[in-house]
Amino acid sequence: MSVAVIRFPGSNCDTDCVRATEVVAGLKARVIWHQDAIPAEISLVILPGGFSYGDYLRPGAIARFAPAMAEVRRFADRGGHVLGICNGFQILTEAGMLPGALLPNGSLSFVCQDVRLRVERTDTPFTRRYKKGQVLRMPVAHGDGRYFSETPPQGVVFRYVDENGDPTPEANPNGALDNIAGMVNARGNVLGMMPHPERACETLLGSTDGRALFESVLESSLGVGA
Amino acid sequence: MLYRVEARVSLKPGVLDAPGQVLQRSLHNLGFDEVKEVRVGKHITMEVEADSPEQARARVAQMGEQLLANPVVELFDFEIFEGAEAAR
Numbered sequence: 001m002s003v004a005v006i007r008f009p010g011s012n013c014d015t016d017c018v019r020a021t022e023v024v025a026g027l028k029a030r031v032i033w034h035q036d037a038i039p040a041e042i043s044l045v046i047l048p049g050g051f052s053y054g055d056y057l058r059p060g061a062i063a064r065f066a067p068a069m070a071e072v073r074r075f076a077d078r079g080g081h082v083l084g085i086c087n088g089f090q091i092l093t094e095a096g097m098l099p100g101a102l103l104p105n106g107s108l109s110f111v112c113q114d115v116r117l118r119v120e121r122t123d124t125p126f127t128r129r130y131k132k133g134q135v136l137r138m139p140v141a142h143g144d145g146r147y148f149s150e151t152p153p154q155g156v157v158f159r160y161v162d163e164n165g166d167p168t169p170e171a172n173p174n175g176a177l178d179n180i181a182g183m184v185n186a187r188g189n190v191l192g193m194m195p196h197p198e199r200a201c202e203t204l205l206g207s208t209d210g211r212a213l214f215e216s217v218l219e220s221s222l223g224v225g226a
Numbered sequence: 227m228l229y230r231v232e233a234r235v236s237l238k239p240g241v242l243d244a245p246g247q248v249l250q251r252s253l254h255n256l257g258f259d260e261v262k263e264v265r266v267g268k269h270i271t272m273e274v275e276a277d278s279p280e281q282a283r284a285r286v287a288q289m290g291e292q293l294l295a296n297p298v299v300e301l302f303d304f305e306i307f308e309g310a311e312a313a314r
Contacts, residue, residue: 058296065293094296101298108244148241148299175242 003029003218004042006072008063013049013085013198020198024214027222034066044081044221045072047088049141049196059102059144060090069095081125081221082190086142089182089192098185098192100149106175110143114206115173115195117181118161124184125220126191127157129212135165136209138200140173140181145194147176147183158182158193191217229274229282233304235295236267270294274306282306 003021007014014031021027029046032038038045052063063069069091076082076097084092092098105111114137119130130136136158147153158181162171167179174194182193197210237243243265250264276282283306290302 057293061293061296093298099298101296103241103299104244106242106244108248146242146244150298175244 002039002041003027003044003046003222004032004038005029005046005048006034006038006066006068007031007048008034008050008052008066008087008091010052010054011048011050011087013087013196016196016198017046017048017085020201020210020214021218023201024211025218027218032068034063034068036068038068038071038075042075042080044083044217045075047072047082047084047091048198049086049088052087052091055144058090058094059087060092060094063087063091064095073097076185076190079187079189081217083126083217084190084192085196085198086140086145086194089194090144092190092192097190098183099151099153100147100177100183102144102194103146103148104144105142105146105173110141111145111173112141113139113173115140115181116161116163116165116171117158117195118165118167119157120159121155121157121184124157124188124191124216126184126213126217128220129216133165135161136200137207138195138197138210139207140195142174142194145174145176147174147180147194149177153177153180153183155184155186155188156180156182157184157191158195227276227278228309229276229279230307230309231270231272231274231282231286231304232307233270233272233286233290233294233302234267235270235290236265236301238299238301241299279306279308 200210
């Protein structure tokens with residue numbers, strides 16, 4: 001039973017994810033090259049942030065065809081837990097494993113800042129250790145995070161909010177539809193989010209609000225009590 | 227037979243085109259007040275080997291669906307020309 005972090009050419013948050021599982025649960029995640037097979041003992045797959053394939057064509061558009069992604073899809077179809085952060089979220093929408101698309105930020109500027117997130121659902125394997133309505137602080141760092149969908153999306157797990165916990169336009173760093181920052185699929189075993197929980201697991205980094213996400217999903221996937 | 231393909235990827239109408247809005251504002255700043263809307267897309271040129279124009283069209287349509295455009299937010303259209311060199 002272990003955790004796999006998939007490394008694509010251009011991933012740059014892979015090591016941060018490995019560090020997060022180690023800091024939170026003392027668990028050494030395995031880094032899997034995007035062309036390699038996912039070992040059978042894996043029970044959580046993390047698609048890390050970065051700029052896979054230089055974001056050519058569209059962020060995530062090329063990475064979704066990586067051999068490892070065919071395995072990630074089969075893994076998710078069997079009910080395995082998949083966490084896509086930032087570029088990982090973009091890859092999951094491009095692969096059709098989550099609905100909608102992530103478009104260039106409304107401002108056209110790259111945003112690199114702390115945001116506030118409201119936890120909308122705690123009935124997912126990723127958020128069971130949060131309280132519904134809890135407001136978290138963690139960083140975003142992306143140029144293409146404007147969530148868009150033609151139909152109102154189900155499965156919203158995180159929304160960008162202000163200091164009062166309200167999803168205002170001012171609190172929305174990228175123009176995302178309905179302030180959507182993260183969502184799960186219908187089955188609830190695949191989560192995509194633009195903010196970086198792996199960068200919010202240690203006091204030194206300014207926030208520990210991301211710890212409970214890793215604690216939740218490691219407990220759900222591996223039965224690891226953190 | 228070699229075909230030259232001129233393909234275009236554009237955002238669906240109704241999807242906010244942030245780069246288009248910035249260009250429109252910049253054009254207005256330069257005095258081009260007559261510009262009422264700007265949409266930004268991608269132009270993709272390919273040379274494609276196929277037995278017939280029908281086959282080339284069918285294959286390029288598949289390329290658009292699977293990779294070149296994201297059908298959630300984008301439209302894909304193209305023209306094909308016989309003889310890659312002649313069409314340049």
